[in-house]
Amino acid sequence: MITLILGKKGSGKTKRLMDLCNEAVAQSKGNVLFIEKDNTLTYNISHKVRLAAADEYAVKGFDSLYGFIAGMCAGNYDITDIFVDSTLKIGGDIADLLSFVEKLKKLSEMANTNVVMSVSADRGEIDARIADLATEI
Numbered sequence: 791m792i793t794l795i796l797g798k799k800g801s802g803k804t805k806r807l808m809d810l811c812n813e814a815v816a817q818s819k820g821n822v823l824f825i826e827k828d829n830t831l832t833y834n835i836s837h838k839v840r841l842a843a844a845d846e847y848a849v850k851g852f853d854s855l856y857g858f859i860a861g862m863c864a865g866n867y868d869i870t871d872i873f874v875d876s877t878l879k880i881g882g883d884i885a886d887l888l889s890f891v892e893k894l895k896k897l898s899e900m901a902n903t904n905v906v907m908s909v910s911a912d913r914g915e916i917d918a919r920i921a922d923l924a925t926e927i
Contacts, residue, residue, distance in 0.1 A: 791898060791905070792891055792894060792895050792898055792905050792906075792923050793905070793906045793907070793923060793924075793925065794891070794906075794907055794925070795807060795909065795924075795925055796909050796911055796912055796916070796924045796925065797926060797927035798910060798911075798912065803909075803910070804831075804876075804908060806908075806927055807824075807873050807875055807906060807908050808831065808834050810873065810906055811824050811835060811836075811839060811871070811906075814873075815838045815839050815871075816836075818870045818871060819868075819870070820868035820869060820870040821866055821868055822838070822869070822871045822872075822873070823839070823840045823842065823862055823869055823871070823872045824839050824840070824841050824842070824872075824873045824875070825843075825849075825855075825858070825859070825872065825873065825875070825880070826841070826842075826844065826875045827843065827844050827845055827875070827876045827879050827880050828843050828844075828845045828846075829843045842862075844858070844880045849880060850880070850882075851881060852882055852886050852887075852889070855874070855877075855880050855881050855890070856890060856893055856894060859872060859874075859897065859905075860897055863901040867901075870903060871903065871904045871905075871906070872903055872904070872905045872906070873905075873906050873907070874905070874906070874907040874908070875908050876910070877907040877908060877909050878909060878911070879910075884909075884911055887909065887917065887920070888916075888917040888919060888920055891923065892920075909924075912926065913926055
């Protein structure tokens, strides 16, 4: 399942994402992954969460981000939840978000993994075909 948390900068998306992550790790019988652009959230996330900074692994662009997530799922079959903060800062242009989400949705179903991403946009800025996946802050 894919969920998009939408809101403009400073609206509380990251805080909401961290809360959801900490809730997931408390309930998960597997592993939880949190991907952020850099290492700014190290002390805000439970130590049980696998925290990965995209910049440290040279992840830039939606294709690179998809490959990173797919590789994590391939290397660790029991990832139950994946959280991605600052999706557009890592992935790029909002115009490419639809194709990324469609590919990720297939991966999520195959790997039986929930994916929650924060996106700095409002519902009117994203493609209508993925608007049903979105929650606005």
